[in-house]
Amino acid sequence: MQELLILAIDRVNLGIIILDQDLNIVLWNNWLVRWTGHSTETMLGRHLPAVYPRFASKIYQDILNNALVNGQRRFCSGALHKTFIPPAKEALPNVRQNLLVEPLYYEDKTYLLIQIMDMTEHYTQVKGLKNIIKEMELEYEQAKISEVIYLYQALHDPLTGLPNRNLFNERVNSILPLAKRNGKMCAVMFLDLDGFKEINDKFGHEAGDLMLKSVAKRLKGLLRSSDTLARLGGDEFLLLFPDINSPGDVVSIATKIKNDFTQAYSVLGKDIHITASMGISLYPEDGNNARTLIRKADLAMYSVKRQGKNGFLFWSDLNNNSDPVADAE
Template sequence: MGSATVVTMYLAHQEKELSRSKEFFQLIINNIPDPVFVKDKNYILTVVNDAFCQLIGRPASTVLGKSDYDLFISPEAENFRQQDENVLQTNLAQETEESLTDSEGDNYLLATKRSIHKDGAGNVFLVGVIRDITERKKLEAKLRRTAEELTRSNHELKASEKRLRHLANHDPLTSLPNRKLFNETLEQLLEWGEAEQQLVSLLFLDLDGFKPVNDTMGHDVGDILLKAVAQRIKNCLRMSDVVSRLGGDEFTVLLPGIKKPSDSLIVAQKILDTVSSPYKLNGHDIKVTVSIGISVYPDDHTKASELVKLADIAMYEAKRGGRNQYRMTQNLANLIEQNLEKQA
């Protein structure tokens, strides 16, 4: 038998097997509800099912024998070719997500699983099974947007709650803790002082000469002055100390963890000197001073309300004594005097 005859027989066998493979594919894929396509090694569509034709909006007669470049827009055809090449070159099945535009211009998002099939004659086919994931992707995108909106709303809610907490616990003019937060902080510091055997000093401050500023220069200047005074008081303190505005021209200072009651006097004098320095506000030269009353836990009392009362009384003693000065409770004064006598 001549070589030409052998070649002819081989080609006939291949052609016969190819025909059988196409018939087999057609029989199988027509019963598959998902879109399916079969391409040869030259990327030509050789078999498609009805679902595939419905997806791309073309009849089988206009699809078979065509390449993706004949049927789809260039970027999509180029992407399909790249995915086909990856499978044909590696002989490994893979699933990818891709976009497809049909004959009417409608766009779909697809998940396509490509795999290799060889028939008995060695013919190679690329088989693709498609799932339309357009609605799933839309739902996922919607869920992402919803999640982002919920996250954003949650952040906004937390920020709003934070602002409301701040407003509820802070003076709107100076942003210092208000009377409510002062009382809570004092209680907490007294609990801490009891647990750690530490002193806690309370300074009760009232400005001298603030009313005339309000009456002669207006409340706007008065507000600016209060903010300036608040800042000066803060500048006199440690990070652990707490200054509050109770209202009007009344302030308090909490000094936790002082070593001895007389340490309060050093802070009080510093505040007196700092607050009494002249102010230049809105073109006005202003001078105010401050009167300070001092009580200390636990030497004066262990109850918060009593410590406030004693410091308030001492502050009024400073007012009656000529203002721009501090006064301790009588008990503190006696303790300090006794300590000085011992040291002498």
């Protein structure tokens, strides 16, 4: 039976050391022989802290002592302690071991049972898993950022950073139900610069682009935070004024915009004068969706162009007997 037990202890897949009260080795199993390359014969009777100085440090002396004197059992994790018994092959990197220390009482004597479990492979897997999780989190973050950028690009004009037609339509369509509920008016303004093509031809496209950016910036400065300014492309801009009380409010802002254009734009060291033609449609009287309101504001703007530019007109001022938008639909 005794031999059978020794055979079993030599077969188990963990290191087993038994120490006497003086910390001398009385059992050194076969796992440790394979792991360290030290035979049982050479290890028996030797002082463990002398062979492995780590066990001579205060922490491990305390652990061994607490087990011997106070009967405490103690678990030490590879995560915090890394290695207790180093392998024979120094090439083995990142060795991690768990360790269990407990007292054994036999024939009026106290012994220490030390069990060492090699956790290296497990920790390597955990590390790999952690890296995969980190990479996936990173990819997810990047995908989220890309999505935000893509969404921004899909809804904004790249030159001025203003909302584009799609976002403008969305804003109009989301604001109209609110206006309806609150019994408020809204206005849509179509603004087209007068003679912008000539500026482009005379000063070049770079100057033209800078000019459009400046117009966008100055227009924005004239608006309330609740208003929306969008660029349709070329020299066309759209403006949305939610929550207005009367057409007079829109007249004020249109006049303010017209007056602002009397000041020259400084582009590439040159002072350039430009004006704008503006057409205005009103909700609810001129239409109840973005498409109709924009179309009517556009027609009013063309009317201003025909009448000599540099001004504004309401769709309702055009004296139209027929509704071209409604007719077309």
